[in-house]
Amino acid sequence: MRISREKLHWLYEVMYRIRRFEETMLEQTFRGNAMGVTHPSDGQEAVPTGICAHLTEKDWIGSTHRGHGHCIAKGLDTKAMMAEIMGRYTGQCKGKGGSMHIADFSKGMLGANAIVGASVPLAVGAALTAKYRGNEDESIGVAFFGDGATSQGVVHESMNLAAIWKLPVIFACENNQYAEATPAWYAVSTDDISARADSYGIPGVQVDGMDVFAVYEAAGQAVERARAGDGPTLLELKTYRYHGHFHADDPKKYRKSDEEEEYAERDCLQHFEKVVTEQKAMTAEQLKQIRDEIEQEMQDAVDFALNSPMPPMEELYSDVYVEYSNSLVGLR
């Protein structure tokens, strides 16, 4: 596999941006600056990064409650994301969506979605639009979802629809092995989720989701297949979240420490650094420069968010409908 230097730079920059965004976001959450619940995705950075490396703004992704990584990999602005999480008017959703509903339609991001599995048919619908318009070569759908969502009926319905209609869509199952506190070994009937693709007559590939090169390669094939009009692919990306289900969750209550240590040793950033420096594709100085720039970006994002205005009270009533003739004001 050959990856251009520009793309290598992009992969590292995006993974590190996600890592530091989640750490910074958590720090701000614990300081009381986030206005609600947040679900960190650090540990899983290689998955959205390796997949979105093949996408453009014309491609659409559906996301989950643990969506910050997907947003960043799809090119969303981290200042506006931090502002959204802090409930500010300058956020992508004017502070009305929050961490679990960050969206940017100008970037092909259909929104983080807090109903497990519910965004999967949205990505199928985006792929249907592409097929309807005959531009599937330049606009595909990617549905990100977790191992928990594989137990949702609508996810299976979506895979069947995409398979029978041969839609340009990728089902990206981020198997971080825990649905909230419930382990996949208990809740999922197989230890090979990718094998379920067989039952829909589509390719299924199990991928080391801690290795961005492996994700990049598998996603490349799936994207190529979708753009060629050959239909959907199910990717199962085995990964691990470093933090709990949500910001205040202590995963040590349901995960063994040796398991956590094993994944820490396979950290996607450390793996990347080791490979590119050993192969002399990037220097330690180049990597450090990227990290330093991201550090500054995070500081700027926090400053921007903290200095941003709150949404005006009229925002309570705006954006419910394009047009509606009854009052939306609550009865008092």
Next chain:
Amino acid sequence: MTTAEATPTKTVLSEPGVLVPGPGYDVPGMDVRYRDAFNQTLRDELNHDPDVFIMGEDISGGFDRDTLEPLDAWGGPFAATKGLVQDFGPERIRDAPISEAGFVGAAVGAALTGLRPVVDLMYFDFVTVAYDQLLSNAAKSRYMFGGQTKVPLTLFARSGGGTGHAAQHSESFYSMLAHIPGLKVVVPSDPYTVRGLLAAAIRDDDPVFLVNDKKLINMTGFCPEESFTIPLGKGRYLRHGSDITLVGMSYTSVVCKQAADQLAEEGIDAEVVDMLSLSPFDEDIIVESVMKTNRVVIVDEDTPRASMASEFAAVIADKAFDYLDAPVKRVTGPHTPVPYNKGLETAFMPQPEDVVGTVKTMLGV
């Protein structure tokens, strides 16, 4: 009826002095079946906008396995889409597997990315299978994403008892949809109103659910020849009267009209308000009528608790309390599922006689 080219969006409803369009109304038209008016409107809108497509179970009636030609075996549920697949092809008249949550979700995704999907959900009861996609995605996307997007999605399904479809194919739970911020709900009551409301729903930029009571589908009535829209959120008078107001929605507007005709024979002059839209709904027309007649009966085939009838009653209590000469009365289905047995099913549904009886009790005659 004409198709496409002109498609003026004329608001026929606001013509002064027009109560019920029909013979004598000065636009070209004819008596047509409700189902044909529905089918013609779909045809008009498919011609009007290439981004409009229809999706649902059996709407193109299967495919020949050898030629892959669509068969249009049924013309779609209740013949709503009959003949469309021949003219518009299977990409635009898209047969879906029995996956209501999946294809409603896909329709929302298509709407979010620029198309104008129209979904046939077959029976109204199947709403609940897709309810999460309706509530959490279709209705909330615009708001929770801060107005970045719109969801120009239309859904329709068949409601109501009276056809022996029993408990799981006869629901009228309008309030379960009207309760959802972000979703609009319309309930036409004849060929004329289904034509105007369906066209308006498809052209609207918000998600709209159109409910067809099964008892209306084979009814015949006047319909203008040319394409038109009826504004969402507006009711109409089916009859003017001075003694009491009867408020109907969907098929119960027909029930109210029949009750008013019976009452007229006994010298009681009832006014009939046909709501046409349930979200948004026409508060003004209800209040205006009650202020004139001082008495009101709301007729709703839905079960009584937390129903549209309850909602309208609350609005009247709030905005026309001082004008009431009698308590607001509701005539509704019972708090039960819809039974299969013909006698029980008939007893479930509000009948003109039930409305007449309630009115007479209120008037003490």
